[in-house]
Amino acid sequence: MNLNIADRTAIVCASSRGLGRACALELARAGARVVINGRDPDKLEATAAAIRQETGAEVIAVAADLSTEAGRTAILAAMPHVDILVNNNGGPPARDFRMVDRDAMLAGLEANMIAPAMLVRAVIDGMVDRRFGRIVNITSGSVKMPLAGLDLSSGARAGLTGYLAGVARSVAHANVTINYLLPGSFDTDRITSLVAGQAKASGRPAADILADRLATIPAKRLGTPAEFGAACAFLCSDMAGYITGQSLLIDGGIFPGIM
Structure with missing residues (x-):
């Protein structure tokens, strides 16, 4: 399938490994120019080199902590404009909710709700002006089916989902979509x-x-990262313009619902 995003510009957060890397790889395969991000410069550059070699795409590596304003400024400066934003960040460590003090709670909210929301705010008006934008937020299957020990992660990611729900509807007229990918295991x-x-x-x-x-x-x-990356690339494609405000659960069927 031709995703029709060749020469589009994409930022994929937390993409030196795992699901973020898989999303960056698939977007690069589709011909997008991709900014990848991580905190470890050596690991990040190795990932960038591997994606370049496999796809021939332009890949820019930006080592930065997106939980900070300076980190977000650095990654946004890597491209003159952003057509595709894939929000991703590591979740808080698993622990009993009684062990989550105020500082830990604020850190979790900063990483998994505030930082992605700030990136959306930074890029969305340009997307509206250009009449194309795809925003995919990688959250978690625990948003729909909370898991013991991941209470902070579930709460922060559910908060992001609710915060952007109205935003998604307000920009849909401009061919700008906001969706969510909810990974299971x-x-x-x-x-x-x-x-x-x-x-x-x-x-x-x-x-x-x-x-x-x-x-x-x-x-x-x-699940395999390649499966996840393919789903992300589709939501970023030209053909996905009628899908917005949706949470796609990719969990091998573990969620026991009918919708």
């Missing part, structure tokens, strides 16, 4: 760290913890 470093934490807390082998998790997923496997 994917084969990334994030799931590895969660399983390791559960194994340490329970004293059980990590392999057993992972097997228990897979048993609850109707697909009986973890």
